[in-house]
Amino acid sequence: MPTNGDLLARRYRRLLFCHPRAYRRARADEMVGVLLDAAPAGRTRPTAREAANLIRHGLRCRLGRPASRTVAAWATLAAVVCGLFSAAVAARAAWETARPLPGRAETAALVAAALPGHGLGKVDPAPPLFSFYTRPLTVRQLDNLLLGDGGEYQQGSVVAEVIAAPATSAEETLALAQRRLRETGWQVYEPTVARHSGCADKFCTRTTVTTETTVPARRGDTTLTLQVRTASADTPQLWLDLRRTTPPAVLPAGVVGGLLGAGLGWLVFGWASRRTETPHGGRGAVSVSYALTMALWWAPVLLTVPNLLRHHLDEPHPTWHPLWEWLGQPAGSLLFLAGTATALLALALAALPRREPLPTAAVD
Template sequence: MSGYQLVLRAYPKGPRREELFDTLTEGGRTRPTLREALNLLRHGMRARLGRPGSRGVVAIAILISLSTAYLGAAVAARIGWEGGPAFPSGARLAAIENALFPGVGHWAERDGDRLFDDVGEPSTTEVLLRGHDEDFKFSTLAVGPDGRSLPGDYRAWTEATAARLAADGWDVGKTVPTGDTVIATGQLDQNGTLLTATRDEILMEVETSTAVVDTPPGNFDVTATLTRMTPRWLSALSWAGWLAGALLGWLVTGWVSRRTERARGAIRSLTREPVVIALVPLTPLTVMGTAGLIADTLRTDPPGWPFWSLSMTYGWGVTQFAVLLCLLSVVVAAVGGRSAVRTAAQRSQAPS
């Protein structure tokens, strides 16, 4: 396949594509320049929408493509997280517990059995029907000593723990003092510390405090929380899904538009109005979700919530409704557009 043949696939299949190929290659050239290729891609993707005199179809195609791009990124990210960093277990978890609490009884507890934590613990069927609870988030792993507190000075303990974690291969960050701010002076009334450490795309936050309720005098409360960070390859996979979704949305919109271009009345309305209505709730969710995807790509700390969480919590009902409306448009185009094309062909063959 020559370079021109590849680029001209941007145009819908038909005489126009063949004419362009013959015109561009009649001088013996087989490959377009970069500028020429970009120009052909731009005009080809516009030609896929049909309706050359309509600006509205371009606006609708852009909005649909952005929505399907967001959906593609969400699907790719969700699949990718199945191969993402796993919480330590077995000997790895035991090494962490011994580094944190040597010679002391301890416990480890996850707030979600799988990748995510949902306090409602819905089944797969329930998620498909009504989405997730509003507190839906990535699961975490907490580790702490029996009784949740240790005797002694939390500053000295934090310093010794930082050294043990570094010796165990963790990349230990700075220790940050924590506590309440004194309103009169604006200064920190320190009553604890926050120590962070990373390893194998896992972030550990070790918090100590003497201000936790029921902490015995002379003791300090301590908990280490482990959360997963977003791997760079997963961000790349999400953006690949975004590009694939954008292309799919544009191509399907173009197919529906060209198939119903000569349709009249109900067929045209049932392919246009449902999509316009669907875009009303989809567009804000798409904007917020895409902003979350960008933030996840740039952030250096764990995401907390998947960038598509609003579409599965607050926006889940309208997302379902919007998707059904878009599917209605495609079905009408598939069924009604066929008769519209046949009628237009019969008109063109009728004697004048």
């Protein structure tokens, strides 16, 4: 039966796996011995402080370059962006747990409940949850998606035309819809109004003002957007847009995927960093490739986040845009692919043989 000391030593050694293999071979016995000597009698588990310190120093040790004050910052930059991209991939996979979009029968029931007295006109066939040019994405379209047309990859929705009741004004229609939606359990958001001027005839001798009022609402896993368009004294035109909200599985999947991606990014950066410690013939080229990778990967993120955040603040959103859109993907996939190419180049250069073996450096 193992003694308390044996259990504690085994658990200390597990925590030392955060350190590089060569470092463990050279220092593990010494470190475990010091930790056991400092531990009081009867302890069987490392304290939280000891565990945190061993993990922190182990991760720092994986970066090498003990004299560098900035290597941890560069590693963090790489780990964060790797975590964001892997979280986006995991989130997209988790979106497959969402229910299919509503069909005509469910759409007709929603119209009857929200707008009694109105009819249902044309209903676009339910597309997939995410579509490319309104159609399911296929392998043959990946080149178009990744090489310039990524902005056309969007969340699918059911668009239905609503036939207005006779002699009903836009104001009456909007008031009825908001009241009925609340009565049937929908959370109704503040409507937004947009006005556009246009030509009333082909010679543009007269102009007309079109008013578009949008009413978003949410109930359960469905979002509803009612758009009412009026031009002068014409009968209002109505459209209904139905989508699915973010499935519950997306958040935990994104968190797990993000943590795994960030950890892998840190480890790969640390491997390349230790490989290219002086002397190494490819050190300069690896540094340049790394800088290009970070610039190409972070550029779409830094450009997209402020614009998308402003978009969310300017108008109500029953559900937020998917994570990958916040990262500028797949609209900015060209930059991502170029960054991936420079990252692979950096790793290939780091794998080149070093001029001479380096002794394992201790970390303060």
